[in-house]
Amino acid sequence: MTTPSKAANRPGGEWLLAGHPVARIGYGAMQLVERPGLPPVDADDAIALLHRVVELGITHIDTAEFYGHGTANDLIRRAFGDSDEVVIVSKVGANRVDAPVPLVAAQKPQELRASIEANLRSLGRDRIAVVNLRRADAQPGIIATGDQVVDLDDQLAELAALRDEGLIGAFGLSNVSLEQLQQALPAGIACVQNSYSLVERSGERMLDLCRANDIAWAPFFPLGSAFPGRPKVVEQPAVLAAAQQLGVTPSQVGLAWMLQHAPNTLLIAGTSSIAHLEQNAAIGDITLSDDLMAQLDAVSADGKQTSIG
Template identity: 60%
Template structure:
């Protein structure tokens, strides 16, 4: 609940699983870079809360539990932070690669239990099922190719048991989302940015169904062959005219594009965190939006955008 002593929500107020949240959250994956300076990682999350960020995206496979442990110790009950985790892969510290698929129902359940223990929670507010049948990122093979209905059955059972509050999807196809709608999906995380808008039809479906759209790789460029928002000349020109960075303009465009968009930009740097949150204050008029909307979109994913052992979002 926002009180007089609570900062305004970063980027304004959005909705996630029926709860009001800041439209700009925090993607915690990069906190692993601060493994040797745990105090700095905690301080970064405390700074995010001070800036009005009240939802955080994580996973047990981020740093093999390190990131979840930092989240547990950084946030206080009065911060009102909604924790969103994901399952579908497990840490593989003896790798490379550092991750391995964990798509089978019993693995999904074990991953939820691991998240609960590491986060120190009785219930995870939202858990995203990370499918591995879309690029970019880790791919499922052999017995890791599991039917979506079988996965949703165990996710729904854990929701009924109270272990998770709501179910989201990540790395999902349009047909997969349509199949999953009866399960009560509250958010979708797919790779999406101003310069890679291949999932526009899925975004419109989410808007119609009041499902939060939470893009990962919101600035592109995370894999070889993926375009970067900051490299686009139209974005650069808009940024220069407004006195902001191209990255900030790319984030601002996402917020203006559809009201159900929530952002989870990640960083391990306090100055970068401040810049990401500041993107929520940028106003884009109709002329500027028209220019940005006209930017050519590349395919969302491609075979050239593969990096073994990496999972987006």
């Protein structure tokens, strides 16, 4: 069983991801190139932020070729080259297009291979440490139809072949059901990326299964869904009270809860701000007491407080 160490230079301690020790607080690169309603980040500023990522001890960077038509990958390449000081995790299963709906499903095995080859080119690497398959069976995001409805076993076989060829070190899954994860376990799964937060814990059984199998849990929407009308972690009274008591921000409380809740959790919160990045890295220094954890655990899936007595 993998036991994460509390390394002084690794914010949040460490987890062994596909054989690579990484900081449990990582960085998601999407906001370097996709900021709805805001101007794009200057390339030099983006590269400076990526350098600050490493200075803070963050070693896990999450990206995708479809983030800005390869622009996020290109920035990572310009910042780090093929250095092993960072562990790159990418994802496949969709392609970027110039259309009203910017992403289309790319679920066929040959499309997964083509996407990984495109990632390798834009990252300037011969191998990607981990690639996550983004399934398109359920929202959020695009839903596969027609010939894009592909059997999971066929996709796993292609990813295993790419792993055997040395183009990827390992693979994981994103936006999957518990049954799909159970189906994929024999293939060797390194990581799962699903929606999960203090106010969205429908994936608790999947998290338990990941923990039992030493699979990293790297959730998206860690502060609640971005869609209007959905509960937000930072609006919960228990979170606000804990933040005031500890002298930190509500978002820091929500992310610290996730780290403490499960030792295999890897945060991949993104930002285009160095100040915000430093706030995220500081989450590793926050310790929630048993009482605070109980108060936060009592926040239900709809964002309401439930009895803890």
